Amino acid sequence: MNQALFEKLSKILVPIAGKLNNSRYLQVLRDAFMLAFPLTIFGSIAVVIANLPFLDKVMSENSLNTLKEMLGVAPNATMGVMTIFVVFGIGYYLSKSYEVEGVFGGAIALASFLLLTPFVLQVEGKEAVQGVIPLDRLGAKGMFLGMITAFTAGEIYRKVVQKNITIKMPAGVPPAVAKSFAALIPAVVTLTFFLVVNIIVTQIFKTNMHDVIYNAVQAPLVGLGSGIIATMIAIFVTQILWFFGLHGQIIINSVMDPIWNTLSLENLNAYTKTGEVPHVVSKQFIEIYTVGMGGTGMTLAVIFAILLFMKSKQMKQVAKLGLGPGIFNVNEPIIFGLPVVMNPLVIVPWILAPMVVTLVTYLAMSSGLVPPPNGVAVPWTVPIFINGIMATNSLAGGLLQVVNFLIVLVIWFPFLKFIDRMNLQKEREEGQDAAKSAS
Amino acid sequence: MKRILLACSSGMSTSLLVTKMQEYAKSVGEEAEIWAVGQDQAKKEMAKADVVLIGPQMSFLKGELQKEAQKYGIPVDVIDMVAYGMADGKKVYEQALKLMGDK
Numbered sequence: 001m002n003q004a005l006f007e008k009l010s011k012i013l014v015p016i017a018g019k020l021n022n023s024r025y026l027q028v029l030r031d032a033f034m035l036a037f038p039l040t041i042f043g044s045i046a047v048v049i050a051n052l053p054f055l056d057k058v059m060s061e062n063s064l065n066t067l068k069e070m071l072g073v074a075p076n077a078t079m080g081v082m083t084i085f086v087v088f089g090i091g092y093y094l095s096k097s098y099e100v101e102g103v104f105g106g107a108i109a110l111a112s113f114l115l116l117t118p119f120v121l122q123v124e125g126k127e128a129v130q131g132v133i134p135l136d137r138l139g140a141k142g143m144f145l146g147m148i149t150a151f152t153a154g155e156i157y158r159k160v161v162q163k164n165i166t167i168k169m170p171a172g173v174p175p176a177v178a179k180s181f182a183a184l185i186p187a188v189v190t191l192t193f194f195l196v197v198n199i200i201v202t203q204i205f206k207t208n209m210h211d212v213i214y215n216a217v218q219a220p221l222v223g224l225g226s227g228i229i230a231t232m233i234a235i236f237v238t239q240i241l242w243f244f245g246l247h248g249q250i251i252i253n254s255v256m257d258p259i260w261n262t263l264s265l266e267n268l269n270a271y272t273k274t275g276e277v278p279h280v281v282s283k284q285f286i287e288i289y290t291v292g293m294g295g296t297g298m299t300l301a302v303i304f305a306i307l308l309f310m311k312s313k314q315m316k317q318v319a320k321l322g323l324g325p326g327i328f329n330v331n332e333p334i335i336f337g338l339p340v341v342m343n344p345l346v347i348v349p350w351i352l353a354p355m356v357v358t359l360v361t362y363l364a365m366s367s368g369l370v371p372p373p374n375g376v377a378v379p380w381t382v383p384i385f386i387n388g389i390m391a392t393n394s395l396a397g398g399l400l401q402v403v404n405f406l407i408v409l410v411i412w413f414p415f416l417k418f419i420d421r422m423n424l425q426k427e428r429e430e431g432q433d434a435a436k437s438a439s
Numbered sequence: 440m441k442r443i444l445l446a447c448s449s450g451m452s453t454s455l456l457v458t459k460m461q462e463y464a465k466s467v468g469e470e471a472e473i474w475a476v477g478q479d480q481a482k483k484e485m486a487k488a489d490v491v492l493i494g495p496q497m498s499f500l501k502g503e504l505q506k507e508a509q510k511y512g513i514p515v516d517v518i519d520m521v522a523y524g525m526a527d528g529k530k531v532y533e534q535a536l537k538l539m540g541d542k
Contacts, residue, residue: 018499021478031479245520247448247496321526325455332452336495336524381451 010244010342017246024097025151026254032089032150033257037377039078039085044376046074047272051374051393072272079268079375081138082261083146087113090147094154100161104183105154111187112153112194113146116209118202137210140265144218145210147258153190160186218262225259226281228362235290235358239351242296245341249296260286268375277372280365284373287380288391289361290354293401293408295331297350298357300384301408302334305416312423315416328381345419346412353411357404370396441471443535445518446481446504447494456518459528460535471532482507490539491515492531495523514538 020026050071055064091109096102117137121129136142165185169178201209224230234256238248253260263282270278294300303326306319315338322333340346365372373391382390384405389398443460445453453475464471476484478500485491485504490513493500498517508515516538522530 014499018502021497021499022503242496245495246499250448250497318525325452330452330455332494332496333455333524333526336520337526339520339524341495341520 010246013241013244013246017241017251020251020254023254024094028090028093028097028151029147029258030254031093032086033261035089035092036078036082036085040082040377041379043075043078043080044378046071047268047374047376048390048393053393075268075272076135079139079265079377080135082140082265083113083138083142084110086143087146087150090150091154091157094151095158098158098162100158101179101183104187105157108157108183108187108190109150109153111191113142113149115191115194116145116149116198116201117142118208118210136269140262140269141214141218142210143258143262143265144221145213148213148217149194149209153194156190156193157186160189165189222259222262222266225256226263226279228281228359231281231286231362232355232358234286235354236351238290239297239354242335243341243347243350245336249291256286257283264373264375264377266375267373271374277374280362280372282373282375284375284378284391285361285365288373288378288387288397289401289404290358291329291380292378292382292387293329293357293384293404294326295329295334297331297335297340298354298404298408299331299334299340300326300329301353301405302338302412302416304405305409305412306420309413310416310420312420312427314423314427315420327383329383330381346415349412349415353408356411357407360407361400361404364400370394370400373397441469441536441539442487442489443471443473443532444481444484444488444491445473445475445494446478446491446500447475447497449477451475452496453494456523456526456528456531459526460532461528463528463532485511485513489513490535492535492538493517495520 050068055067059067088106088110092102092106094109095105114133117133119131119133121132121134123129161182167181167184169181198209201207201212234252238252241248241251260281260283263279264284267277267279267282270276290296290298294303299322303319303322306315307323310316310319318333318337321337322331325331325333335341338346340350361370364370371392371394374393376391376393378387378390384401385398388401389395391397441464445457447453457473457475460473461471464473474484478497481491481500481504485508488511491504491508493504493515495517501515501517505515516534518531519534521527522534
């Protein structure tokens with residue numbers, strides 16, 4: 001592979017990456033999930049406390065159940081109803097991106113979503129309860145309908161606003177009053193649209209939009225995304241993008257996050273109810289078992305390999321610089337300093353190691369050897385080992401990372417050794433040149 | 440007073456470079472305000488800057504940021520990859536100065 005080919009490829013990749021990154025919808029989606037993030041962390045902390053492994057030894061079963069009940073409201077109020085925040089966020093940020101009043105866009109998106117939500121709880125074999133919203137419709141199960149509805153609602157709302165079909169107030173009316181009137185017609189138009197949709201679906205087809213979207217869109221997409229093949233492709237593309245110096249996650253995540261986050265939510269719901277985790281692959285699987293090992297490409301092991309076994313000054317310097325940030329999963333020093341970017345000498349371990357580790361992790365978890373991440377949100381900057389234990393609520397989760405760390409180290413070792421030898425030779429020659437010119 | 444804005448995905452990886460650049464500016468006795476932000480804030484923060492430097496992993500932002508930067512008449516460029524990787528404060532600081540000089 002030569003430099004010209006690299007440059008040609010990166011000329012093709014850069015605009016694609018830019019388009020994906022700058023796509024209005026993907027940007028709005030990213031911001032909307034960010035809105036839910038602090039709430040998710042709050043809920044996660046409560047779940048972690050309620051499930052601390054030693055609690056059953058120091059507490060009676062009764063008081064443990066009371067504790068779980070007291071803390072259980074925290075995940076229910078945050079992750080349990082995450083679709084609400086995502087829907088509001090999409091409505092808000094989408095309107096704002098069109099420079100239309102955001103907060104009304106958010107409220108209208110939320111109302112539109114609720115218009116499609118059945119206010120009835122049907123449990124098999126029992127009489128339907130009226131006037132309640134089943135919690136899971138506002139959480140994982142309603143996620144895709146929520147996203148689709150919020151984008152549609154936001155688009156209708158802003159189009160009506162931009163067409164200027166609003167009620168104009170005479171000068172002198174307080175701005176807040178004028179604003180609420182300005183949103184009136186767009187709101188009525190948008191909500192009417194969803195009301196009609198709901199009437200058609202419920203009255204004519206005798207079903208509801210939640211079930212339609214869940215069965216036709218969400219279940220198949222999420223099923224596909226939770227498979228090992230899709231996951232490996234995502235990892236592969238991320239590594240390739242970074243190899244060309246582009247931020248792989250920003251690009252891949254904007255496509256995969258809706259699926260991965262939904263899987264996480266389903267995991268957490270099941271975990272808090274039954275203690276079982278249904279999906280191996282989820283947002284945490286990706287974050288903790290790939291990025292959470294020293295950054296993209298799991299380079300903390302590379303840093304250790306260099307510090308322990310390599311001799312060339314240039315590599316040592318990069319590794320020293322990369323160690324501090326690397327512990328917190330920031331690894332730009334390695335990616336651009338070693339460098340990984342456009343470096344044909346490291347492309348093999350750079351792509352191979354994360355794929356092998358992902359496969360090993362998947363097998364370890366699907367075989368039941370190590371519990372999969374239970375959906376508790378762990379920030380991606382939490383160091384290796386600690387984040388593995390936190391995400392799985394088990395020591396095994398941390399130990400698996402240690403095994404993975406060693407796998408990365410072994411795969412990289414021969415390649416690093418080769419570069420080291422080359423560097424040493426160069427450094428020696430430079431030293432000789434310097435000595436010659438000095439004498 | 441030179442005001443240099445660095446932008447990357449979330450402002451985390453460039454913050455290391457910020458410290459190094461500040462150290463360098465201080466060592467040569469220049470007064471400089473250098474700060475890092477994520478891509479979402481970059482457009483807003485630009486109003487306060489004399490020059491914008493983008494982390495190489497976000498090089499695809501250049502076109503978009505450049506459009507915005509024209510409003511303020513400030514230069515935008517991608518940080519040199521090797522200098523970025525080695526967190527070479529001196530080199531990146533000089534890159535910023537050179538861009539500002541080109542104005």
